[in-house]
Amino acid sequence: MVASVVSCLLRGLEGRLVEIQADASVGKNGFFLVGLADASVKEARERVRSAIRNSGLEFPKQRLTVNLAPAVLHKEGSGFDLPMAVAIALSLAGRPPPEGTAFLGELALDGSVRAVPGVLIAAQALAAQGVEDLFVPEGNAAEAALVDGLVVRPCPDLAAVMRHLNGQTALPAQAWALPEPPGEAPVDDDLAEVHGQEAARRALEVAAAGGHHLLLSGPPGAGKTMLARCLPGILPPLTLEEAMEVARISSILGELDGVPLRWTRPFRSPHHGVSTSGLIGGGAGVARPGEISRASGGVLFLDELAEFNPAALQALRQPLEQGRVTITRTAGTVTYPARFILVAATNPCPCGWAGDHLRRCRCSPGVLDLYQRALSGPLLDRIDLRVNVTRPPLQALSSEPAGESSAVVRQRVVAARGRQLARQGCLNGALRPAGLRAHAPLGSVRPLLERWASERGLTARGFHRSWRVARTLADLEEAPAIAERHVLEALGYRLDTSDAA
Ligand SMILES: [Zn+2]
Structure with missing residues (x-):
C-alpha cells in the first residue's frame, strides 16, 4: 500500500509542507526516488537503505517507489531521510502514519538520526499547517520546542521511531520551552572600559538612539574596533520576536548549537576579503543568509572599509535602504532580514597616520584626494554619522576616569527610541x-x-x-x-x- 508521511521543505525563512509517499508494490526489484533534486537522490537512497537494514527493519524486496510531492518544488538537503524511511516501513507494514504527525532528520548509515538545519523554521511552518506531533533529531529538539502547540519528539534513531509508531515504546516528548527575556541584556564589551574618546562615545550613543549608520575614521590603534564592539551593549535588549528572528537565521545555518535563544544582539565583523555572496547571502541551490542577515537585529562592523571589494559594498546599498535582502537563484527566490546598524571603520589616509599627534602622514596630496574620493562612494550616502577617532595619549589610558557604563547609556538610548517609535513608528535613521x-x-x-x-x-x-x-x-x-x-x-x-x- 501507499504510505504518506508529512515533512517540510525550507525556502529561506519559509517552510512548505511536503508529502513523502512510499509504495512497495509487486514488481521488479528496484528503489526509485522521485521528486528530489538530482544531486541528492543517490546519496539519500544509500543512507535510507542502509539505515533501514541496520535498524533491524526489513527493506522491501519488491519494487519500491518513493515520491516527494509537490514535484514542482526544488527539494534538496538530507532532512527527508527520516520521513522517507518511516514511509517505507509503514508502506511495508500496510499501516498509515498517525494523523497530524511530521518527521524531519538525516539518517546515518547505522540508523541514528542526525541534526539538520532549519528545524525551528520547519516547526513553525508545520505547526501553522495543523501538525501536532513532530519527530526531530535530538540535536534540534530545543529549537523545535520553542514553537507553541507542538508535541516535539527527539529521535535518537530510526528503530526507536518505529517502536513508537508500532505502539511498543513511546518516545518521550520535549516540553514546550519558551524562555522569558532577561530584564537586562548581557553585555560583552562595556563602554566603561573605553577611556577618553568622548566624541566617539557620543557618536555611538547617537547611532544607537536613532539607528544611524556610523563611520569611524582614525589611525591604527585608535580603538575603532573596541568602540564598534560596544554598540550592541547600548542597544535595547532583544524582544522575544527579535530573538526568534535571530534564532531562525542561526537555525537555517545550522549554528544554534543547542542554545535556541540568545539575548545578546548580533555583532558581525566580516573580513574585508569576504565575497559578495558571503556578505549579502547566496551560494549554490537555495541562497543561504550572508553576514548582513546574521547581523540583523544588531551590528555589522566593516573594518578597513577601503579594502572591501567594491562590488560587495555596492551590493549593500539595497539592503541598507530596505532592511532586507532578496536573492534569486535558479532554485528560487528568498528574502532574508537585514536590519542592522552599519559601523564602518577606515584609516584617515592610506598610510593611516593623517591627523595623528605623534606620527607623520607620508601620503601625497594626490593620493589623499584619491583615497577620500574612493570612500565618498554611494555607500557613504547611507551613513549619517562620521566621526574622527584619535589615538588617546598613553597617559589617558591610565589617568582618565572610566566613562559611563553601557547600562547607563542604554537607558537614554531606550528612552530616545521610545519617543521616535511613538511619534513616527520608526527610528530617525529610517x-x-x-x-x-x-x-x-x-x-x-x-x-x-x-x-x-x-x-x-x-x-x-x-x-x-x-x-x-x-x-x-x-x-x-x-x-x-x-x-x-x-x-x-x-x-x-x-x-x-x-x-x-
Ligand atoms: Zn597618510
Whole structure:
C-alpha cells in the first residue's frame, strides 16, 4: 500500500509542507526516488537503505517507489531521510502514519538520526499547517520546542521511531520551552572600559538612539574596533520576536548549537576579503543568509572599509535602504532580514597616520584626494554619522576616569527610541525626506541648516543626513523641537570632502 508521511521543505525563512509517499508494490526489484533534486537522490537512497537494514527493519524486496510531492518544488538537503524511511516501513507494514504527525532528520548509515538545519523554521511552518506531533533529531529538539502547540519528539534513531509508531515504546516528548527575556541584556564589551574618546562615545550613543549608520575614521590603534564592539551593549535588549528572528537565521545555518535563544544582539565583523555572496547571502541551490542577515537585529562592523571589494559594498546599498535582502537563484527566490546598524571603520589616509599627534602622514596630496574620493562612494550616502577617532595619549589610558557604563547609556538610548517609535513608528535613521518633513520639522532652525548647506556645498543627501541626526540629538534630550545646538552638533558628524557635490 501507499504510505504518506508529512515533512517540510525550507525556502529561506519559509517552510512548505511536503508529502513523502512510499509504495512497495509487486514488481521488479528496484528503489526509485522521485521528486528530489538530482544531486541528492543517490546519496539519500544509500543512507535510507542502509539505515533501514541496520535498524533491524526489513527493506522491501519488491519494487519500491518513493515520491516527494509537490514535484514542482526544488527539494534538496538530507532532512527527508527520516520521513522517507518511516514511509517505507509503514508502506511495508500496510499501516498509515498517525494523523497530524511530521518527521524531519538525516539518517546515518547505522540508523541514528542526525541534526539538520532549519528545524525551528520547519516547526513553525508545520505547526501553522495543523501538525501536532513532530519527530526531530535530538540535536534540534530545543529549537523545535520553542514553537507553541507542538508535541516535539527527539529521535535518537530510526528503530526507536518505529517502536513508537508500532505502539511498543513511546518516545518521550520535549516540553514546550519558551524562555522569558532577561530584564537586562548581557553585555560583552562595556563602554566603561573605553577611556577618553568622548566624541566617539557620543557618536555611538547617537547611532544607537536613532539607528544611524556610523563611520569611524582614525589611525591604527585608535580603538575603532573596541568602540564598534560596544554598540550592541547600548542597544535595547532583544524582544522575544527579535530573538526568534535571530534564532531562525542561526537555525537555517545550522549554528544554534543547542542554545535556541540568545539575548545578546548580533555583532558581525566580516573580513574585508569576504565575497559578495558571503556578505549579502547566496551560494549554490537555495541562497543561504550572508553576514548582513546574521547581523540583523544588531551590528555589522566593516573594518578597513577601503579594502572591501567594491562590488560587495555596492551590493549593500539595497539592503541598507530596505532592511532586507532578496536573492534569486535558479532554485528560487528568498528574502532574508537585514536590519542592522552599519559601523564602518577606515584609516584617515592610506598610510593611516593623517591627523595623528605623534606620527607623520607620508601620503601625497594626490593620493589623499584619491583615497577620500574612493570612500565618498554611494555607500557613504547611507551613513549619517562620521566621526574622527584619535589615538588617546598613553597617559589617558591610565589617568582618565572610566566613562559611563553601557547600562547607563542604554537607558537614554531606550528612552530616545521610545519617543521616535511613538511619534513616527520608526527610528530617525529610517526617515526619508517626506518622513522628515512630516515628523521632524526644522522650524526656526531651517535657515541655519540651509545656509550651512549652501556655503559648504552639501548635497541633498548630506542635508537630510544632518537633519535626521539633529532630530535624534533632540530626542536624546527629550526636546520637542530641533534647536540650533542640535543642528550644530549634527553638522559636526561629517567628514568634509565626502559631502561635497
Ligand atoms: Zn597618510
